[in-house]
Amino acid sequence: MDEIDSQILALLTEDGRRTFDDIAQRVALSAPAVKRRVDRLRRVGTLRGFTAVVDHEALGFGTEALVELFYVPGVTLDAVADSLARVPEVIEAWSVSGEPDAIAHVRTKDNADLERLIRQLQSDGSLARTRSQIVLSRLVHRRGLGD
Numbered sequence: 001m002d003e004i005d006s007q008i009l010a011l012l013t014e015d016g017r018r019t020f021d022d023i024a025q026r027v028a029l030s031a032p033a034v035k036r037r038v039d040r041l042r043r044v045g046t047l048r049g050f051t052a053v054v055d056h057e058a059l060g061f062g063t064e065a066l067v068e069l070f071y072v073p074g075v076t077l078d079a080v081a082d083s084l085a086r087v088p089e090v091i092e093a094w095s096v097s098g099e100p101d102a103i104a105h106v107r108t109k110d111n112a113d114l115e116r117l118i119r120q121l122q123s124d125g126s127l128a129r130t131r132s133q134i135v136l137s138r139l140v141h142r143r144g145l146g147d
Contacts, residue, residue, distance in 0.1 A: 001046060004029065008037055009047065016050040061107040063114050064135040067121075068100035075101070075126045083124070089117050100131070 007027045011018055020031040020038070027034065041047035056064070071080060077095050080102050084093045092105040104121075108114040111134070118130050 001041075005037060005041060005046075008034060009041065012038070012047070012050070056107050060109055063108045063110050065106050065108070065114055066133045066135070067104045067106055067118065068131040069102045069104060069121070069127060070099070070129045070131075071101045071126055072128045077102075079126070083121075083126070087117070087121070089113075 004027050008023055011023050011026060020034045023029075024031045024034045029037075038047065042049075056062075069080070080095070081093070084090045084102070084104055089106045089108050090104050091107055094103050095101070096103050106114070106117060108117055114132070114134070118132065121127055121130065
């Protein structure tokens with residue numbers, strides 16, 4: 001990957017619907033050359049895809065939280081991943097170092113819905129406890145990095 005590839009990725013991260021012509025003008029290449037580079041970036045896995053950015057509040061999901069999950073001994077990460085994958089409010093989840101076994105990034109309608117979700121997660125008995133932080137505001141968001 002060279003500097004031009006980095007510029008192409010930055011432009012696509014800013015707006016995934018940019019045309020090859022638009023990108024070509026900005027990086028001083030032809031549109032076919034940009035297409036070849038984008039195709040190569042996709043083929044090697046550097047560019048994993050394109051997506052739409054959704055305003056979750058506009059859809060009625062006004063509460064965003066990070067929920068630390070503490071499981072009972074013996075629960076495997078595969079079991080954790082399987083159970084969290086079945087919960088649509090879980091946007092992303094990570095295994096982490098430190099006290100919690102995992103952290104789930106969730107979006108719910110409101111605080112009462114967040115409480116319902118936490119109770120749902122606790123219902124099968126594999127979750128010993130949780131600790132939650134409700135997101136008040138997003139201070140930094142770099143689109144494309146970590147999405």
